[in-house]
Amino acid sequence: MALILLTICLSETVPDAEGKPHALFAGLQIGGDGAARLEHIGFFGFMFQSLLMVQIVLLSILGVAERYRTNKFLIYMVSALAFMLLIGWQMFSAHLEYLSSNETGYFLGFPNATAWATYGTWLSAIPLVLIYSLGFRKFIYTKEDEKKFNELLAEKASRQE
């Protein structure tokens, strides 16, 4: 990801890639030519976004003790990652589609690409939330873990006496 960031910073720039002031209204910014803004870095941007999602799932796996990283758990996590990547791709491709056609449908108040970004991104982590909450006693903090921790506390208490 650091390399992608470096590549983006060294890529050919386009005018107003980070927006410009609105011609009529002070305080408003506009994005302008969307296709031009993505011309040199669109692919790298999407790669960065995808790798960020991979990193999020890998970090979540790191938070689970090694002995609980069973095949079943890893299947859940890979499925969660696939769901996140699918939503990311739907958003990115819907954006590209709009840029080429200038037409869009709407979903719950937003243009399709933005609906994917807004509702989709929010929902994309729900599988992780479910794995954590519903799998808490299987993967995160089992009865056995609780017993081990209570033993640690008991040892500490006996040392202090």
Add this chain to the structure above:
Amino acid sequence: MEEYRQEIIIGAVIVYMVFCVLTGLWAMRRTHSASDFFIAGRGLGPIVVSLAIFSSTLSGFGFVGGPGLVYSIGVSSFWMVVISSIGYAVCFFLVAKRIRMIAELRDCISLPDIVAARYGSEAVRFMIAVTIVLGVMGYLATQILAMALVMQAILSGTEMFADVGLITCVAISSAVLIFYCVTGGIIASVYTDVVQGTIMIVAGFLILVTAANVFDGGMQEATSIILSDDAETIMPYGAAGIMASLGWFFVFGLGLAGQPHIITKLMMNKNISDNRSMLPLSLFGYAMAALLWISIGIVMRAAVLDGVIEPLALPDDAASVFLSVFTNPFLAGIVFAGLFAAIMSTSDAFLNIGTAALIHDIPKAIKGQSVENELFWARIVTVLLAVLSAGFALYSHFQDATLVAILGAFGWGTFAASIFPVVAVGLNWKGASAAGAVTAIASALLINFVSQLAGYTFPYGVSGQLVAFVSSMVLFIGVSLITRKPVLEPDINRVLDI
């Protein structure tokens, strides 16, 4: 009813502030030790902690700056909000269980206590404590200033208080904040957070309903108006572009697990197994309250473009103008109380961790022990810290605005870059070394400070905060790998195995 709008709003704010004072008095009876003052004696239930976590996450920035950002740059700023589900999930996976276990095992009362126990290093404790103090000063000053400016705006709408000064407003709002924080410590803070969080959820939902009815065609008409003016603004990456948006995804998504005022709350629950319900509860609360951020900004931009209202003098006026133009006085009263709630719930959390860093962690890192009679000094330093921050806010407002801006840089992004690797990764990777932690914190502070002072901007909207975060992660892992494998103390080693 419309003619009494200001009175209704002031009434709602006064009721809320009286509640805070009463909570402080009630909590004072339950505060007997420094542990009670800083982490509520690790005796809180899951609903209380969940509401405290999310209401500390959504500061006054969420109520004032958030809608202003959507008004100004469109969907770009959504990326600070919609990634909250990812942020909370990562935070619970990486931090919640182990921080709570180490807190109980080592009787830790602050985040620097946790890192000192994990790395067996007073240098890491010192670096984290200094980072927290720097961040707290900037955050508190901006929160107190925001609170005073909103109070002045409300009071100036009445005949009786039309000429009220900013200093008076700073004094009133700080006095309430100081009172309940000093008397009741973190117990008062978390119980006010419960009400503050509830107000924010109600306000967020009611604002969404109101915003959806401003245009006959609902939210779709509002977004269509924006689309026809400039499509990029309402497309997924907004006016600021793809890398600015993804930078916020990175810094706000992963960075949530590096916010000291949020993760300190994860040390306060009574049972570790409460974590399973705290994650969805915190997320639900935040999602509901954040509806306000998105809906006000979109509707206000569309309303200006469509000529429904005059252009705003400042983007940050979006929320207050929306409330005065589109809502009935009672809803405005609830939302203004919610705004004070958002500011105060974040401020009290910062006061608490800042005080702990000053009287507990920095002395411990330097002298090997914290100050005697911690509870007494905690109360004194809480007052001093709040007064200093209030003075700092006023000085900045009237004399030199750059000071708060510079320390403001030590906000979310710096906490994320310096604390996330050390805490979130370090609590789950035995190979993480003290040298890696010190390097990561130093690089995060340096890059954020230099990019802020020099005003350096990267191409395509890549932010200094993102560069700092990625750099600190790379350095943390790299330095840990090349330095000698750390020898963990036996109890910490066993905790990291659980």
